[in-house]
Amino acid sequence: MPQFPRICILGGGSAGWMTAAALATKFPNAGGEITLIESEQIGTVGVGEATLPHIRFFNQALGIDEPTFMKTTKATFKLGIEFCDWGKRGDRYIHPFGDYGFPVDELDFHQAWLKLHQAGKAHRIDDYSFPILAAQEDRFKIPEGDVNEVGSNFGYAYQFDSSLYAKFLRSFSEARGVKRVEGRVVDIGLGATTGHVETLSLEDGSKVEADLFVDCSGFRGVLIEQTLETGYEDWSEWLPCNRAVAIPCESKGELSPYTRATARTAGWQWRIPLQHRTGNGHVYCSEFISDDEAIAQLLDNLEGAQLADPNQLYFKTGRRKKFWNRNVVSIGLSAGFLEPLESTSIHLIQEGITTLIELFPSAGIEALDVDEYNRRMGLNFERVRDFLLLHYIATQRDDSEMWRHFRALKLPDSLDERLQAWLSRGHIPAYEFGVFLPPSWLAVMLGQNLMPTDYDPRLDRYEMDELHQRLETIRTQTADAVRATPTQAEFLAQYGAASRSPRAKAAS
Ligand SMILES: Cc1cc2nc3c(=O)[nH]c(=O)nc-3n(C[C@H](O)[C@H](O)[C@H](O)COP(=O)(O)OP(=O)(O)OC[C@H]3O[C@@H](n4cnc5c(N)ncnc54)[C@H](O)[C@@H]3O)c2cc1C
Incomplete structure (x- = not known):
C-alpha cells in the first residue's frame, strides 16, 4: 500500500x-x-x-x-425527544440534552432529588432542567458562557x-x-x-x-x-x-x-x-x-x-x-x-x-487497528441497543400483543445489570464508548416510572432543609432563565436562518 x-x-x-x-x-x-x-x-x-x-x-x-x-x-x-404513552398511556416526558440541576458537592444531583422526593419535598425532576422547560414552551437559545449557569448547561x-x-x-x-x-x-x-x-x-x-x-x-x-x-x-x-x-x-x-x-x-x-x-x-x-x-x-x-x-x-x-x-x-x-x-x-x-x-x-x-475498530463500534452499537430496549421494557403497558411480548422478554445481561443498579440505589454506572450518559438513562427510567427504592447514603450528611434550599435555588433560576428565552421561531429569524413566521411569547 x-x-x-x-x-x-x-x-x-x-x-x-x-x-x-x-x-x-x-x-x-x-x-x-x-x-x-x-x-x-x-x-x-x-x-x-x-x-x-x-x-x-x-x-x-x-x-x-x-x-x-x-x-x-x-x-x-432540537433540545431533546418527547416520549408519549411509553410508561403507560397518557404519560409524557422529555429526554433532554443536558444535565438535571447541578451536583451537590461531589454527589449526583439526582441522588439529592431522590432523597427529597422520598420525603415528599421535591418538585418534578423536569423543573430542574432548562432544556425540558424551554422545549415545553417552544423556546430556544444557544448555550453560552458559563456552564455553571442553569441557562447554559445544556446541549x-x-x-x-x-x-x-x-x-x-x-x-x-x-x-x-x-x-x-x-x-x-x-x-x-x-x-x-x-x-x-x-x-x-x-x-x-x-x-x-x-x-x-x-x-x-x-x-x-x-x-x-x-x-x-x-x-x-x-x-x-x-x-x-x-x-x-x-x-x-x-x-x-x-x-x-x-x-x-x-x-x-x-x-x-x-x-x-x-x-x-x-x-x-x-x-x-x-x-x-x-x-x-x-x-x-x-x-x-x-x-x-x-x-x-x-x-x-x-x-x-x-x-x-x-x-x-x-x-x-x-x-x-x-x-x-x-x-x-x-x-x-x-x-x-x-x-x-x-x-x-x-x-x-x-x-x-x-490487524490490531482493525480489531480495535471492531471492538469500539461493537460497544457503541450494543449500548445503543440496550438504551433503546429500555424504552420497551420499562413499561406498565400490556394493552397489545407487542407490549405483552416485551413484558415476557429475557433481557441482555448488560441491560439487566444496569437496571438492578438503578432500582436498588439509584446508581447509573458510566461506561466507555457509549453515547448515552447517565442523565439520558435517568430521563428514561424516571420518565417511564422506574423509581429506585433508595438513594446514595452519603446524602445523609446533609440536613433536609439545606438540600431543599439548594434545589429551590436551582429551580427558581431555571424558571427565570426559561422566561428570558425567545421562541425558536424568533431565534431562527434573528439568527440568519430563515424560518416560518415567528410568533412572540411573552418574555417577562
Ligand atoms: C425508517 C428510518 C428512519 C430513520 N430516521 C433516522 C433519524 O431520525 N436519525 C438518524 O440519525 N438516522 C435515521 N435513520 C438512519 C439514516 O437514514 C441513515 O443512517 C442515513 O441516511 C445514512 O444512510 P446511508 O448513507 O448509509 O444509506 P443510503 O441513504 O441508502 O445511501 C446508499 C447509497 O449507496 C448507493 N449505492 C448502493 N448500491 C450501489 C451500487 N451498486 N452502485 C452505486 N451506488 C450504490 C446509493 O445510490 C446511495 O447513494 C433512519 C433510517 C430509517 C430506515
Missing part, C-alpha cells in the same frame, strides 16, 4: 458524503485520492432527519458555519432535511478535491491472494481502483456483505420492529425544538418538525400489524395535509459481525441498523468516521 491509501467510498447518502467530507478535511493533501461512487438510479434511503448533539462537533470540525447550514438544510434546533442538536445535508456535503467535499463518479457498481474485483477488494466496475464499463474501500451502500452492504459475506448479528429478538413508513406533512402550530416519539400498539410514531414541513413515520413490527393498518394509523395521526406518498422501508435490527473486514470499512446502514427511537444512526456514522480517522491505515492495514 502507498504511503497514503487511495480511498473509494461506495454510496452517496448521508454516510457516504459525511465520510468524504471528513476525510477530505482531515487529510487535505489526499483530497485527490478520494473517489465517491453513487447511483442516482438507486437513490438514497430518504429518511434520517433527527440527530444528537454530537453532530455539532462534526460540523464544527469541518468548519461549517451554523446559520448557513441551518438555512441550507431547512433545519430546526442541542438539529432536525434537518437529510437529502439537503448530503447535497450540502457533496459541494463541500468536491470543493476539497473529492472526485464523484455517477453510476451503478455491477462487478467487484478481489485480489487473488489477499481477498481484498481491488476494483469496482460500473455499468458503463469504467473501473475504480483503490486500496481502502468504505462501504456506504446502505442496507444492501454491496461490499461488506454481498461481496465479503461478513455476516450479520440479528438483534430482532430484542428489537423486533422491522418496518417503517414515512410521510411528510404540512406543519401546524409553533415550531417545536424537539422530536416526538409516540408509542402505538405495534411500534411507535415519530414527528420531526423542520422549517418547511413536518417529518412523520411509523416504525412497527410486521408480526403485530399489517402494512395497511400501519399506514392508516400514521395517516390518522398527521397534524397537517399529507405532502407525499408513503415511503415504505424494510429492515432487520442488528449489526455487521465485523464493521471492518479486510480492506472494507462499513459505515452507515451497511454497518447495521437500530431503529431511530433515539436518533442514533447518524451519530453511529459519525463514530465510525472519527474512529476510522483515529486508526487510519496510512502505512498499511494492521
Whole structure:
C-alpha cells in the first residue's frame, strides 16, 4: 500500500458524503485520492432527519458555519425527544440534552432529588432542567458562557432535511478535491491472494481502483456483505420492529425544538418538525400489524395535509459481525441498523468516521487497528441497543400483543445489570464508548416510572432543609432563565436562518 491509501467510498447518502467530507478535511493533501461512487438510479434511503448533539462537533470540525447550514438544510434546533404513552398511556416526558440541576458537592444531583422526593419535598425532576422547560414552551437559545449557569448547561442538536445535508456535503467535499463518479457498481474485483477488494466496475464499463474501500451502500452492504459475506448479528429478538413508513406533512402550530416519539400498539410514531414541513413515520413490527393498518394509523395521526406518498422501508435490527473486514470499512446502514427511537444512526456514522480517522491505515492495514475498530463500534452499537430496549421494557403497558411480548422478554445481561443498579440505589454506572450518559438513562427510567427504592447514603450528611434550599435555588433560576428565552421561531429569524413566521411569547 502507498504511503497514503487511495480511498473509494461506495454510496452517496448521508454516510457516504459525511465520510468524504471528513476525510477530505482531515487529510487535505489526499483530497485527490478520494473517489465517491453513487447511483442516482438507486437513490438514497430518504429518511434520517433527527440527530444528537454530537453532530455539532462534526460540523464544527469541518468548519461549517451554523446559520448557513441551518438555512441550507431547512433545519430546526432540537433540545431533546418527547416520549408519549411509553410508561403507560397518557404519560409524557422529555429526554433532554443536558444535565438535571447541578451536583451537590461531589454527589449526583439526582441522588439529592431522590432523597427529597422520598420525603415528599421535591418538585418534578423536569423543573430542574432548562432544556425540558424551554422545549415545553417552544423556546430556544444557544448555550453560552458559563456552564455553571442553569441557562447554559445544556446541549442541542438539529432536525434537518437529510437529502439537503448530503447535497450540502457533496459541494463541500468536491470543493476539497473529492472526485464523484455517477453510476451503478455491477462487478467487484478481489485480489487473488489477499481477498481484498481491488476494483469496482460500473455499468458503463469504467473501473475504480483503490486500496481502502468504505462501504456506504446502505442496507444492501454491496461490499461488506454481498461481496465479503461478513455476516450479520440479528438483534430482532430484542428489537423486533422491522418496518417503517414515512410521510411528510404540512406543519401546524409553533415550531417545536424537539422530536416526538409516540408509542402505538405495534411500534411507535415519530414527528420531526423542520422549517418547511413536518417529518412523520411509523416504525412497527410486521408480526403485530399489517402494512395497511400501519399506514392508516400514521395517516390518522398527521397534524397537517399529507405532502407525499408513503415511503415504505424494510429492515432487520442488528449489526455487521465485523464493521471492518479486510480492506472494507462499513459505515452507515451497511454497518447495521437500530431503529431511530433515539436518533442514533447518524451519530453511529459519525463514530465510525472519527474512529476510522483515529486508526487510519496510512502505512498499511494492521490487524490490531482493525480489531480495535471492531471492538469500539461493537460497544457503541450494543449500548445503543440496550438504551433503546429500555424504552420497551420499562413499561406498565400490556394493552397489545407487542407490549405483552416485551413484558415476557429475557433481557441482555448488560441491560439487566444496569437496571438492578438503578432500582436498588439509584446508581447509573458510566461506561466507555457509549453515547448515552447517565442523565439520558435517568430521563428514561424516571420518565417511564422506574423509581429506585433508595438513594446514595452519603446524602445523609446533609440536613433536609439545606438540600431543599439548594434545589429551590436551582429551580427558581431555571424558571427565570426559561422566561428570558425567545421562541425558536424568533431565534431562527434573528439568527440568519430563515424560518416560518415567528410568533412572540411573552418574555417577562
Ligand atoms: C425508517 C428510518 C428512519 C430513520 N430516521 C433516522 C433519524 O431520525 N436519525 C438518524 O440519525 N438516522 C435515521 N435513520 C438512519 C439514516 O437514514 C441513515 O443512517 C442515513 O441516511 C445514512 O444512510 P446511508 O448513507 O448509509 O444509506 P443510503 O441513504 O441508502 O445511501 C446508499 C447509497 O449507496 C448507493 N449505492 C448502493 N448500491 C450501489 C451500487 N451498486 N452502485 C452505486 N451506488 C450504490 C446509493 O445510490 C446511495 O447513494 C433512519 C433510517 C430509517 C430506515
